[in-house]
Structures are given as C-alpha cells and as structure tokens.
Amino acid sequence: MPKFNLNWLYMIIAMMLLGLYLTNENGTAAKNISYDEFQQYVKDGYVSKVIGYDDNSVEAYIKPQYVKNVFRQDSARVGKNPLITTEAPSRESLGNFIQKEKDEARFDGSISYEKKRNYFTAILWQILPFAFLIGFWIFMSRRMSGGGMGGGGGIFSVGKSKAQLFEKGSPVRVTFKDVAGLAGAKQEVEEIVEFLKEPQKYTDLGGKIPKGALLVGPPGTGKTLLAKAVAGEANVPFFSLAGSDFVEMFVGVGASRVRDLFRQAKEKAPCIVFIDEIDAVGRARAKAAAMGGNDERENTLNQLLTEMDGFGSNSGVIILAATNRVDVLDKALLRAGRFDRQIHVDLPDLNERKEVFGVHLRPIKIDDTVDVDLLARQTPGFSGADIANVCNEAALIAARHGKKFVGKQDFLDAVDRIVGGLEKKTKITTEEERRSIAIHEAGHASISWLLEYANPLIKVTIVPRGRALGAAWYLPEERQITTKEQMLDEMCATLGGRAAEDLFLGRISTGAMNDLERVTKQAYGMIAYLGMSEKLPNLCYYNNDEYSFNRPYSEKTAELIDEEVKKMVNEQYQRAKQILADNSEGHNKLAQLLIDKEVIFAEDVEQIFGKRPWASRSEEIISATKVSDELKKAEEKEAKIAAEAEKEVKDEEKEVTKEEKEHKDSKN
Numbered sequence: 080m081p082k083f084n085l086n087w088l089y090m091i092i093a094m095m096l097l098g099l100y101l102t103n104e105n106g107t108a109a110k111n112i113s114y115d116e117f118q119q120y121v122k123d124g125y126v127s128k129v130i131g132y133d134d135n136s137v138e139a140y141i142k143p144q145y146v147k148n149v150f151r152q153d154s155a156r157v158g159k160n161p162l163i164t165t166e167a168p169s170r171e172s173l174g175n176f177i178q179k180e181k182d183e184a185r186f187d188g189s190i191s192y193e194k195k196r197n198y199f200t201a202i203l204w205q206i207l208p209f210a211f212l213i214g215f216w217i218f219m220s221r222r223m224s225g226g227g228m229g230g231g232g233g234i235f236s237v238g239k240s241k242a243q244l245f246e247k248g249s250p251v252r253v254t255f256k257d258v259a260g261l262a263g264a265k266q267e268v269e270e271i272v273e274f275l276k277e278p279q280k281y282t283d284l285g286g287k288i289p290k291g292a293l294l295v296g297p298p299g300t301g302k303t304l305l306a307k308a309v310a311g312e313a314n315v316p317f318f319s320l321a322g323s324d325f326v327e328m329f330v331g332v333g334a335s336r337v338r339d340l341f342r343q344a345k346e347k348a349p350c351i352v353f354i355d356e357i358d359a360v361g362r363a364r365a366k367a368a369a370m371g372g373n374d375e376r377e378n379t380l381n382q383l384l385t386e387m388d389g390f391g392s393n394s395g396v397i398i399l400a401a402t403n404r405v406d407v408l409d410k411a412l413l414r415a416g417r418f419d420r421q422i423h424v425d426l427p428d429l430n431e432r433k434e435v436f437g438v439h440l441r442p443i444k445i446d447d448t449v450d451v452d453l454l455a456r457q458t459p460g461f462s463g464a465d466i467a468n469v470c471n472e473a474a475l476i477a478a479r480h481g482k483k484f485v486g487k488q489d490f491l492d493a494v495d496r497i498v499g500g501l502e503k504k505t506k507i508t509t510e511e512e513r514r515s516i517a518i519h520e521a522g523h524a525s526i527s528w529l530l531e532y533a534n535p536l537i538k539v540t541i542v543p544r545g546r547a548l549g550a551a552w553y554l555p556e557e558r559q560i561t562t563k564e565q566m567l568d569e570m571c572a573t574l575g576g577r578a579a580e581d582l583f584l585g586r587i588s589t590g591a592m593n594d595l596e597r598v599t600k601q602a603y604g605m606i607a608y609l610g611m612s613e614k615l616p617n618l619c620y621y622n623n624d625e626y627s628f629n630r631p632y633s634e635k636t637a638e639l640i641d642e643e644v645k646k647m648v649n650e651q652y653q654r655a656k657q658i659l660a661d662n663s664e665g666h667n668k669l670a671q672l673l674i675d676k677e678v679i680f681a682e683d684v685e686q687i688f689g690k691r692p693w694a695s696r697s698e699e700i701i702s703a704t705k706v707s708d709e710l711k712k713a714e715e716k717e718a719k720i721a722a723e724a725e726k727e728v729k730d731e732e733k734e735v736t737k738e739e740k741e742h743k744d745s746k747n
Contacts, residue, residue: 110162117137125142131193133193146161271292275397293357295423300426300464304463322358322361334382361402445486458494459554502543513541514670516541522575525659530572534556536684563605574652577652581656582660613643669683
C-alpha cells in the first residue's frame with residue numbers, strides 16, 4: 080500500500096467544497112435566447128420575474144408550469160429556478176415593453192434593475208480563503224519538518240538523522256585516482272574498502288573487520304576528499320554527515336539522531352558512516368557537571384560511544400571520522416574497539432606536492448614554461464587545498480591579463496599573492512620610509528645568506544603586500560628533526576631587519592613587530608617546551624589539559640623562563656648586529672639595489688656576497704628523494720620478477736606431478 084500523505088486530505092476537501100458550490104440547491108439551469116423570443120415568452124405569460132442589468136443584459140425566470148415548454152425538459156432536471164438570458168436594445172426599451180405588457184395584463188410578474196455581477200470574482204472570493212488556509216498549513220508543516228527530510232512529516236522528524244546516503248551505484252565522481260599523495264593514508268583506507276568488498280580474504284585468517292578509522296591532520300590536507308574517494312570506490316552504502324548535525328537546541332535530539340543513524344546503518348550493512356569534524360560532539364567530557372544543568376553535547380557523545388561499542392552488534396558498519404583537533408577528543412572515543420585506527424594525513428612533502436599539482440593542473444591550460452618541480456619547491460608547507468588555490472589563482476591572473484595559456488610567471492605571482500598578499504603599488508611611502516624598509520629587508524636577506532642553517536633566500540621586495548610594507552621569500556628545508564643551532568640561526572635571521580635599522584639608521588621602527596612576535600614565540604617554545612635552556616635543561620612544561628587553569632610550574636620558574644627568553648633573544652640580536660657590521664658594505668649595496676629595483680632575487684644577492692659556502696640541502700633532499708624513488712622502483716621490479724619466477728616453478732611442479740600421476744594411472 081502507498082504511504083498516506085496529508086496532501087491527499089487537502090485535495091479531497093478542496094474538491095468537496097468546489098462540488099458543493101457548483102451543485103448547491105440554489106443552482107439553476109440557464110438558456111440564452113434572442114430578444115424576440117424573450118418578448119414572445121413574456122406575451123405568453125411564461126415569465127415570473129425580469130432582471131435588467133446595466134450592460135443591457137436581461138435575465139428572466141420561468142414559471143414552473145411552463146418550464147417544459149421553454150427547456151424541453153422536466154423541472155426536476157433544470158432546478159428550482161431556471162432562467163433565460165438575452166440582450167435588450169436598452170434599458171428604456173425593456174422598461175417600455177414590460178410596462179405595455181402589464182397594461183395589457185399579459186405580464187403579472189416583477190421587474191428590477193441591478194448592476195452586473197462578476198461570477199468569477201464571486202467564486203474567487205469564496206474559494207480563495209480556503210486555498211490560503213490550506214497552503215499556509217502545508218507551508219508550516221514542511222517548515223516544522225525541516226524541509227521534509229528525515230522521513231515522516233511534522234515536528235516529530237526533528238530527531239531523525241540528517242545523514243546523506245549514497246547508495247550502491249551512486250554517481251560519486253571522486254575516486255582514489257583523484258587523491259594525490261597521501262600514500263600511507265590511502266593504503267589504509269583502501270584496505271577498509273577491500274575488506275568490505277572481499278571480507279573472506281581476511282576472515283579466513285581469523286581477522287575481524289575494523290570498527291572505525293579516524294582521519295587526523297591539519298586543515299586542507301585532504302581528509303574529507305579521502306572519505307569522498309571511499310564513497311566513490313566502495314560498492315556499499317555510504318552515510319555522510321558533519322558532527323554539528325547532531326547538535327540541536329532541543330534536549331535529547333543529538334542522542335536521538337545518533338540512534339536513528341545507526342539504525343539506518345544496520346539496515347544497510349555492510350556500509351560506511353562518515354562523520355566530518357567529529358570534535359563538534361567528541362570533545363573530552365568535563366570532570367564536573369555543567370552547573371547542575373543538562374549538557375546536550377555530552378549526552379550525544381555518550382550515545383555515540385554506546386552505539387559504536389555497546390551490547391548491540393554493529394557488524395558490517397564501519398565508522399570513518401575526520402578531525403584536525405585530535406588532542407581535544409575524549410579518550411573513550413579513541414580506544415581500540417571504537418576507532419581502531421588513527422590515520423595521519425600530514426602536509427604533503429616535495430614529491431607529494433608534485434602529484435597534487437598534477438591533479439589540479441589537469442583542467443588548466445598551461446604552456447611549456449610551467450615547471451612542476453619548481454612549483455613544488457616553491458610551496459613548502461602548502462596543503463592540498465592551498466595548492467588548489469594556487470592553481471586557481473594562477474588561472475585568474477592569466478585571464479586578467481588576457482592570456483590564452485597559464486604560464487610560469489602566473490604561478491609564481493599566484494604563490495606571492497597567497498603568501499604575501501595583494502600588491503599595493505599605489506600605497507604612498509616617502510623616500511625615508513622606502514630607505515628604512517629597504518635596509519630592514521636587506522638585513523633579513525644578508526643574514527639568511529650568510530648563516531649556515533638559515534633558510535635559503537628566493538626573493539626580496541619592498542613593494543607593499545597586504546599589511547606588510549616589504550617581504551622576503553625563502554625556501555625552508557623540509558626537516559623531520561630540527562636542532563637548536565638551526566633554530567638559533569633562523570631566529571638570528573628573523574631579527575636581522577630590526578638589527579639593520581638599529582645599526583645603520585641609529586633608530587628602530589614599528590616595522591619589526593611581526594618579526595619580534597615570531598621570535599618571542601619561538602624562544603618560549605624552545606625553553607618551556609623543548610628544554611633548550613642552560614638553566615632549565617631537559618624540562619617540558621607543555622600542558623594539554625584543556626580544562627586546567629593552572630600553569631604546570633611555579634612563579635619562580637616563570638621568572639626564570641622569562642629571563643632565559645630575554646637572554647636568548649638578546650644574544651641572537653647582538654649576533655645579527657655583529658654579522659651586519661662585518662658585512663656592512665654588502666648590506667648597503669643590497670639595500671641600494673632594493674631601492675632602485677624594488678624586487679631582487681637570489682642571483683642578485685649572490686653577485687654581492689658570492690656563492691653560499693654551504694651546499695643547498697634542499698637540492699640534496701631532492702636528489703636523495705629521487706634516488707630513493709629509483710631504488711623503490713628497482714625493488715618493485717625485482718619483486719615482480721621473483722614472483723613470476725616463483726609462479727613458473729610452481730607451474731612446472733604441477734606439470735611434473737600431473738605427469739607422474741598419469742604414468743602411475745597407466746601402469747595400474
């Protein structure tokens with residue numbers, strides 16, 4: 080049977096009202112005749128009443144005993160008050176005719192004059208209020224049901240799950256081919272998909288299907304994209320929703336939606352449920368009650384914990400979740416049996432950035448000047464979303480200049496636009512300010528070129544960008560471990576701008592605020608967290624307790640930390656001044672070149688200071704990566720050859736066994 084819909088009732092009521100209006104007991108049959116016929120009916124005494132209208136139309140009601148003579152039908156079929164209509168030459172002629180018939184005693188009825196009625200307007204005014212009420216009721220019922228989602232109309236659907244369901248064969252366009260890089264994360268997720276497709280391969284060895292996998296990583300690294308690829312690859316139903324979809328202003332709605340979600344998932348098992356930004360409901364529960372009130376988020380989390388690993392069986396339901404704040408999640412949510420795996424989706428390294436650029440460059444028309452290797456080296460620390468933004472920004476820049484293809488310079492401009500902000504060439508600066516900015520930026524460039532562990536320079540500019548009056552671009556090394564010496568060199572290079580102002584101008588300005596902020600945070604991190612202090616060695620005061628308002632050290636230790644920070648920063652500041660003083664001639668040349676050209680590159684710095692005495696470790700990393708890739712390919716090739724050889728040996732053994740069996744059979 081089809082499900083009952085409230086709209087059917089509305090339609091039935093509307094049809095009944097219309098039928099009652101059209102078939103009421105006052106309904107009459109009408110016949111249109113000529114004016115001559117009308118005059119004849121009046122003379123014959125058939126007419127009981129005449130109504131004349133202002134548009135010269137005439138209505139005349141027929142006496143019951145003469146209905147059959149006029150309509151050729153029985154009175155029961157034409158209604159109680161049948162009438163005839165006609166068109167009179169004028170009201171005056173109609174009045175004269177009726178008066179004459181009265182005088183001659185052939186008409187004994189009545190005559191009246193009225194304004195013409197608009198039957199359409201009359202019907203409209205009678206039906207419109209009902210239609211408005213019915214429409215308003217439908218609108219309100221849909222609004223109360225949240226746009227008709229969640230099954231069932233009315234306000235009672237507020238506790239239904241808001242998950243979007245992708246059934247088998249749904250046209251999801253994202254696949255694992257669209258996810259560049261993320262080799263380790265992709266391998267683990269592919270294994271989950273394969274488990275759903277071929278569970279016997281794992282269960283034969285005694286393995287169990289994992290309950291859940293948590294995708295952890297910084298924003299923009301591709302966690303949601305990876306989940307979309309799972310939806311595209313897995314030939315099973317896929318439920319997708321955000322953590323905030325559970326939270327509602329009504330008490331108990333979050334827990335109700337969790338129950339409804341898992342009920343639907345069990346019906347569709349085997350299936351995958353993806354919860355994006357799970358920290359919205361999975362945050363660690365407070366130790367104290369929320370001032371005696373009801374905490375809806377904690378109730379939702381408790382229900383989620385119960386559903387994921389309670390007494391009930393959730394076999395065949397895998398939970399995928401994504402978050403960039405795993406440190407705030409409740410420990411009960413992270414234990415084995417709920418989220419069995421934590422898949423770390425980190426920022427892409429050099430080779431992974433090349434792959435990501437390859438994906439995002441597919442729809443873009445590029446020319447031969449675009450070097451993907453250079454772009455990958457120019458974007459250290461960029462996430463997949465940042466790289467997509469670079470490609471899009473480059474296309475927009477090329478279109479702005481009327482180009483038919485996107486070139487190398489467009490991509491470099493896009494990187495500059497994203498890192499430093501929009502160029503503001505119209506910003507008014509005096510010559511004194513330009514000189515101060517040039518000396519400041521030349522100080523950064525000089526020290527970064529002269530120190531061993533400072534990041535290699537790419538470009539320096541004194542053209543204002545965003546909120547900065549000048550900017551310098553570097554190529555940071557992608558290290559896995561950073562030493563104290565490397566961090567001190569970076570701190571010294573960061574203080575180079577303030578040191579140059581102090582040394583060569585004899586005054587300091589507000590332009591170094593961002594440099595000082597970065598240096599202060601770095602110094603506090605080195606001393607309080609990394610134990611890189613002489614007076615506080617091997618100690619870490621990092622506190623991850625979100626609900627603790629106490630510092631994990633005493634006031635005396637806080638004073639000592641402040642002293643050590645001041646000492647470290649001042650030492651590097653004096654070191655920067657000393658380096659600039661020893662290389663004042665080169666610094667002044669660089670500053671003057673900046674004033675003249677506004678933008679200088681690493682080649683210009685090399686002409687002034689000479690080649691850096693240390694080899695570019697970034698190039699070493701790139702070459703080492705290439706060597707490792709070649710070794711990996713060679714190992715894969717050897718493994719393939721070995722597998723083929725092993726297969727040939729097995730085939731030969733089978734042939735020998737078969738021949739022996741045949742020989743034995745023939746002997747018997």
